[in-house]
Amino acid sequence: MAGYASGNRNRSRARDAQSINILAGKAVAKAVRTTLGPKGMDKMLVDGLGDIVITNDGATILKEMDIEHPAAKMVVEVSKTQDAEVGDGTTTAAVLTGELLTKAEELIEKGVHPTIISGGYRHAAEKAVEILKTITIDVSPDDRETLMKLAKTSLTGKAAGEYKDFLAEKALDAVLSVVEETNGNLSVDVEDITIEKREGGSILESELVKGLVIDKERVRPNMPRKIENAKVLLASFAIEFQKIEKSAEIKITSPDQMNLFVEQEEKMVKEMVDKIIASGANVVFCQKGIDDLAQYYLEKAGIYACRRITKSDLKKLAKATGATLFQDVTDIRPEDLGAADVVEERELHGSKMTFLLGCKEAKTASLILHGGTTHIVDSLKRALNDALCVIGVALEDKKIVAGGGSPEIELALRLRDYAATLKGREQLAVGKFAEALEIIPQTLAENAGLDPIDKLIDLRAQHEQGNKNMGLDVYTGKVVDMYENNVLEPLRIKTQAINAATEATVMILRIDDVVAATGRGGAMPPGMPQPDMDM
Incomplete structure (x- = not known):
């Protein structure tokens, strides 16, 4: 050629x-x-x-x-x-x-x-x-017995197989708590079910929470542990002093000038927190950092705050509570806050998590999985995810x-x-x-x-x-x-x-x-x- x-x-x-x-x-x-x-x-x-x-x-x-x-x-x-x-x-x-x-x-x-x-x-x-x-x-949402059999079949042969009765029940309850009906058709978004892993304890200690669980704790221990009738603010911006992005040199020649500079920083942080307080929010989830001074002012106002929330968790929070994700402190409006009946911090096997219960906008559920080692809870999560998906598609198609x-x-x-x-x-x-x-x-x-x-x-x-x-x-x-x-x-x-x-x-x-x-x-x-x- x-x-x-x-x-x-x-x-x-x-x-x-x-x-x-x-x-x-x-x-x-x-x-x-x-x-x-x-x-x-x-x-x-x-x-x-x-x-x-x-x-x-x-x-x-x-x-x-x-x-x-x-x-x-x-x-x-x-x-x-x-x-x-x-x-x-x-x-x-x-x-x-x-x-x-x-x-x-x-x-x-x-x-x-x-x-x-x-x-x-x-x-x-x-x-x-x-x-x-x-x-x-044919299978229907009311046929709990058949749906349980589906879940058990999916779990059989996997690492958690010996606990399949217990796990199948948790999976089924989780799916049924998020299933939605539109014009006679059922739809299940498995993304509405959050799976959190915790090493320690028995698999039988795994629990279903009919709400959203975020793997974060309060930024300060003196903040309220539990907030009822929560007004949720979601922030993608940092609640801290905004550093100058361009290269700049500031010459300070006297202690008074230094004090003025520090006071100005504090004033900017205080103004940000004041806007958050003025919106009526009593729970804040921030994607980025929260300054120590900002934490102090939020704590003083009785606000529950978490920082370094992942983007995926922020999306779940927005869907569950109906909150708008604010890009800047100037965008905050009271009508764009989310709502939940209760937001509280709970301790599980030495680690703390935030629970949102009674979310107003969307059906949501969380499964907290326990196991002796990291490998066990990882395999447990994969098995549970398969079971959730199997039940979901069976409910949508109504055919097995x-x-x-x-x-x-x-x-x-x-x-x-x-x-x-x-x-x-x-x-x-x-x-x-x-x-x-x-x-x-x-x-x-x-x-x-x-x-x-x-x-x-x-x-x-x-x-x-x-x-x-x-x-x-x-x-x-x-x-x-x-x-x-x-x-x-x-x-x-x-x-x-x-x-x-x-x-x-x-x-x-x-x-x-x-x-x-x-x-x-x-x-x-x-x-x-x-x-x-x-x-």
């Missing part, structure tokens, strides 16, 4: 490019596959600083892993999307993507063009979503399905029947899509130490007899009715995983040329061989 190997490009084409990309995608899926299901193993992730994360959460593992291959990153994106849309099922989505790539590779080796495979996969994904909707179970691999086996069975009605090579792609879905129950069996082939045969036999809820009980090794066995998942976990995995697979399959520009000092990504330039 004339002029091609000019030194500013590396290139991998056609079959080589597809093989390399498929291999990279499969490698990522393989990395998380052993974590799937209640019997899945954990991964220990160690970063360059020696910090450790121990988890079996697919999204966390893939996010923390140092992945540089461009095709592998697409599989990571599938997991991230699943986490953002549903909050759970991230490992399922990644494993399914890897298996779809494996089956596509088999077809490519038989001479089926990637475009045909892509079309068949998309067709199969659409049909799979249609089939899923025929095997759903049985778990334990039963939906995948049913889909595989029905898609094989559907493939038989198609003509041409697309039939092969739909058939391979059906085979790929069986990787989920197969992996569940492998991770539980069971024979995957025997279990797949048993599952297929049950579903062919019309028992669509039959799945694998990894604890007993038996094929049982998953609905009766209380293993339930939201419909959206399955539809999102199928759609995201299909789109990522199709994107990878359609790449037949990988070009890496090295003009800016780059090179082909690690793991990609340098291709032969003599074309």
Whole structure:
């Protein structure tokens, strides 16, 4: 290829490019596959600083892993999307993507063009979503028992699994306290639920607060510990003497001048505090610092003040109390203050936090998690977040399905029947899509130490007899009715995983040329061989 190997490009084409990309995608899926299901193993992730994360959460593992291959990153994106849309099922989505790539590779080796495979996969994904909707179970906000089963299923197999009954109840109560109804449709914003971690104590000491908890204490111990009928002021500016931004030199030649300068500073701080007091505020949350002198004046006025509040916490405070975030002291208006029934400081295991109860503007809840070590409370937070998301999407969609691999086996069975009605090579792609879905129950069996082939045969036999809820009980090794066995998942976990995995697979399959520009000092990504330039 004339002029091609000019030194500013590396290139991998056609079959080589597809093989390399498929291999990279499969490698990522393989990395998380052993974590799937209640019997899945954990991964220990160690970063360059020696910090450790121990988890079996697919999204966390893939996010923390140092992945540089461009095709592998697409599989990571599938997991991230699943986490953002549903909050759970991230490992399922990644494993399914890897298996779809494996089956596509088999077809490519038989001479089926990637475009045909892509079309068949998309067709199969659409049909799979249609089939899923025929095997759903309805759920309502009043059906507390079913919602509890959903939460327990999500928590099973995670670090906090033995406390799943206790934690599921906390998660359900938290979601129900923030759910909103608009024109008959329910919506749940999990961001309205704050999760705070506290090392020390037992997991059973974790509590739900129907209000907002901020991990900050009063700036001075003599400020009121509790304020009722709180008028909340949110400040993004510093309550302190405003330093001159431009370079300046002030010459002081006598003690009187020094006194005047100090008095002027004090006067400016006093004026700022006077404006805050005049607004009627009795609680102040400041994003930046509060001067010692300002603290004194605020304390004297009986105002509860906290400083160094994070931007995310300020947003939560604004939403919960209805307060406006003031950019400057001159912007303060009494009508823009927020409101809460009670603002108080409480001590938990040696550390102090601020509680806002009876917030006027928005529904809000906070979960305070306790655990023996940092790693325990971190894993607890990840598990609780999954449970909250699962309950939320189930309430929004009002549809759930049985778990334990039963939906995948049913889909595989029905898609094989559907493939038989198609003509041409697309039939092969739909058939391979059906085979790929069986990787989920197969992996569940492998991770539980069971024979995957025997279990797949048993599952297929049950579903062919019309028992669509039959799945694998990894604890007993038996094929049982998953609905009766209380293993339930939201419909959206399955539809999102199928759609995201299909789109990522199709994107990878359609790449037949990988070009890496090295003009800016780059090179082909690690793991990609340098291709032969003599074309």
